[in-house]
Amino acid sequence: MKVGIITGSDYFIPLAYTLASHGMQVCIFFSPTEDIVAQQKVQAFIHTTKLPMQTERDPDTDVYYWLETTRPEVVFVYGYRYLLDIRRFGGIPAFNIHSGPLPSFRGPSPVFWQLKTGQPTLGFTIHVLSEKFDAGTVVWAKSIPDQPHYHYAMVNQLCAQFCIEGVWTIMGAIQQRLPLPEINNGNTPAKYYKRPQLQDVMINWEKMTPVEVSNLIRACNPWNRGAITIFNGQELKLMDGTPTGTQTDAAPGTILVQDDIFHIACAGGTTIKTNMLYLQDGYIPVYYAGMYGIRQGIKLG
Numbered sequence: 001m002k003v004g005i006i007t008g009s010d011y012f013i014p015l016a017y018t019l020a021s022h023g024m025q026v027c028i029f030f031s032p033t034e035d036i037v038a039q040q041k042v043q044a045f046i047h048t049t050k051l052p053m054q055t056e057r058d059p060d061t062d063v064y065y066w067l068e069t070t071r072p073e074v075v076f077v078y079g080y081r082y083l084l085d086i087r088r089f090g091g092i093p094a095f096n097i098h099s100g101p102l103p104s105f106r107g108p109s110p111v112f113w114q115l116k117t118g119q120p121t122l123g124f125t126i127h128v129l130s131e132k133f134d135a136g137t138v139v140w141a142k143s144i145p146d147q148p149h150y151h152y153a154m155v156n157q158l159c160a161q162f163c164i165e166g167v168w169t170i171m172g173a174i175q176q177r178l179p180l181p182e183i184n185n186g187n188t189p190a191k192y193y194k195r196p197q198l199q200d201v202m203i204n205w206e207k208m209t210p211v212e213v214s215n216l217i218r219a220c221n222p223w224n225r226g227a228i229t230i231f232n233g234q235e236l237k238l239m240d241g242t243p244t245g246t247q248t249d250a251a252p253g254t255i256l257v258q259d260d261i262f263h264i265a266c267a268g269g270t271t272i273k274t275n276m277l278y279l280q281d282g283y284i285p286v287y288y289a290g291m292y293g294i295r296q297g298i299k300l301g
Contacts, residue, residue: 001171002027004072004092006063009079010038011099011160013045018164020051029066031056031080064088074174076167077129081108086129093174094129096136097166099159101125101143103190106134111155113193115146115219116200118211122146124159125183126166134192138183140166148214148242151221196224203229203238205253205265205301210243210272217241225278229253229300232293236300237278246271253301255294260287264300 003024005012008031020026028046030053032039046053054070056062059082067075067089075094077084086094100110101123107113114122121143130136142162150158173180201220203213216227217238226237250256250265257263263271277284279292289295 001025001074001175002070002072003171004029004067004070004075006075006077006080006084007031008033008081009035010041010045011156012076012078013041014160015076015078015097015164015167016045016051017049019167020049026051027070027072028053029056029063030054031059031063031082033081067092074171075129076126078163083133084129086131089129095126095139095170096129096134097159097163098125098127098134099156101141101185101188102127102134102138103185104188105193106190107193108195109193111152111159112196112200112219115150115152115155116216118146118215120146122150122155122158124162124166126163126170128180137180138185139180140169141183142166151218153222198228201228203227203301205229205267207267209268210241210266210270213238213266213272214241214243226276231279231298231300234279236294238274239276239278239283241272241274244271244273251299253299255296255298255300257296262286262289 001024003019004027005016006029016026016028028051030042032055054066072092075092076097077094078097098110100114102125105113123141123143125138126140127138128136170180201224203216217240220227221239226239228235228237244263246263247269248256248265248271252265252267254265255262256271262274264274265271275286277286277289284292
């Protein structure tokens with residue numbers, strides 16, 4: 001079976017590798033982004049596996065020419081940033097892999113928003129490619145419990161692994177000419193989340209509890225190198241954070257020190273502890289933070 005993958009990230013690699021290992025004829029259309037590391041991973045993967053890949057130059061025409069010349073029997077879209085015109089697919093069944101539950105987490109960054117908003121479970125879906133982003137019929141869904149050690153990259157990696165299960169289910173139904181399941185989320189309201197902006201990755205010490213700060217840090221790692229606060233007029237990022245349950249009367253944002261670990265006062269009168277900071281393009285363990293003027297009694301934000 002010839003399977004086409006349209007992508008703009010390296011998330012597709014586990015899927016492509018698995019399909020090729022099971023004898024599928026895998027063809028890849030890749031749209032490069034600004035993520036140089038992801039591009040390097042993709043190039044290394046293609047060099048090793050020798051799978052055919054076309055690189056996008058013109059997003060208006062290249063993908064449709066690739067469809068016409070490659071003629072895959074089924075297409076999976078994963079991490080592609082442009083809206084595709086399904087009328088130009090020539091009847092090829094096409095599905096989008098979405099790293100969030102639908103319809104409640106539509107948009108380009110569902111993992112960020114699931115983590116930031118503290119969802120107890122994290123969802124992944126595959127839906128029929130539609131004329132609007134993330135609006136097609138859901139044909140596969142999976143949810144997993146959130147864990148304190150999960151961060152943005154890890155959750156995306158989990159989606160890349162779990163979605164293989166859904167792809168096999170869909171391909172099996174197509175090969176056997178069986179109807180695809182339609183997963184109905186009942187009365188779940190549809191909501192679209194935009195790509196995170198500066199204000200979305202900033203810590204508001206006056207309003208955010210330790211749990212909310214911790215969730216934001218996880219949502220920002222590693223792509224933003226942590227959640228942002230302000231120190232002496234410049235950006236300082238917290239790269240990890242764990243709620244302590246320790247009570248404090250200090251003003252929110254105030255740094256407290258205990259055993260060379262920073263405790264920072266948050267809204268609600270409790271603290272969060274952190275071990276690693278990012279300042280001026282450098283990683284700073286908190287036991288060296290005093291050398292940069294970041295010390296006990298300083299108020300962040």
